[in-house]
Amino acid sequence: MFVKDETQFIQPFGVDLDLENGIMLDATHRLERRASDMLGYYQNEEALKQLIESEGDPLHYEVFECPVPEEYGHLMYCISTLQPGRIGDECYMTKGHYHTVLETSEIYLCLKGEGFMMMKTPEGEWKTEKMVKGRMVYVPAYWAHRSINTGDTPLISFCVYPGDAGHNYGDIIEDGFPARVFLRDKEIIIEEEQ
Ligand code: F6R
Ligand code: MN
Numbered sequence: 001m002f003v004k005d006e007t008q009f010i011q012p013f014g015v016d017l018d019l020e021n022g023i024m025l026d027a028t029h030r031l032e033r034r035a036s037d038m039l040g041y042y043q044n045e046e047a048l049k050q051l052i053e054s055e056g057d058p059l060h061y062e063v064f065e066c067p068v069p070e071e072y073g074h075l076m077y078c079i080s081t082l083q084p085g086r087i088g089d090e091c092y093m094t095k096g097h098y099h100t101v102l103e104t105s106e107i108y109l110c111l112k113g114e115g116f117m118m119m120k121t122p123e124g125e126w127k128t129e130k131m132v133k134g135r136m137v138y139v140p141a142y143w144a145h146r147s148i149n150t151g152d153t154p155l156i157s158f159c160v161y162p163g164d165a166g167h168n169y170g171d172i173i174e175d176g177f178p179a180r181v182f183l184r185d186k187e188i189i190i191e192e193e194q
Contacts, residue, residue: 096146100166
């Protein structure tokens, strides 16, 4: 048999995407992150708590996925839709993660909106790449990544990454990223952490 143990044999399939609204129509998994899931991530924790209280814990971002074997040889793909807004004056962002298998990369194709991909290595090197409709960001192996929405519409991306990549959030909760993105007087400011 030509099929190897580490990679399941599955049938080919197609998926319909609503590129305008950032929705994967046949998605079987919809992961939702609300404001309360972001406690501990923003500089101004008080502002986040106030938002949760006054707005009833609004949606922060969502990820639509289809089930593909999470193993070597397959490709995971999803649509990630990050709402616009500010916590204090810090732009809305995703939690961010390393891949558990550090030697795995990811492609983010921005379908709508604008913002940045913030990336860092375990050694503390960091980099931002502009995200805007029609631009693709290549997140190389070893780089943790977080999307940040600097606009006033949802930031929508289509992502593809190896099936066995996995997600490591713990190291980001501990160490954060070396820089944050703010919008002050309509100006985008990328500020390094002290
Ligand atoms: C997958 C990936 C994206 C993110 C999504 C949500 O490896 O990078 O699909 O999972 O943008 O962000 P996080 O995972 O940081 O909450
Ligand atoms: Mn990833």
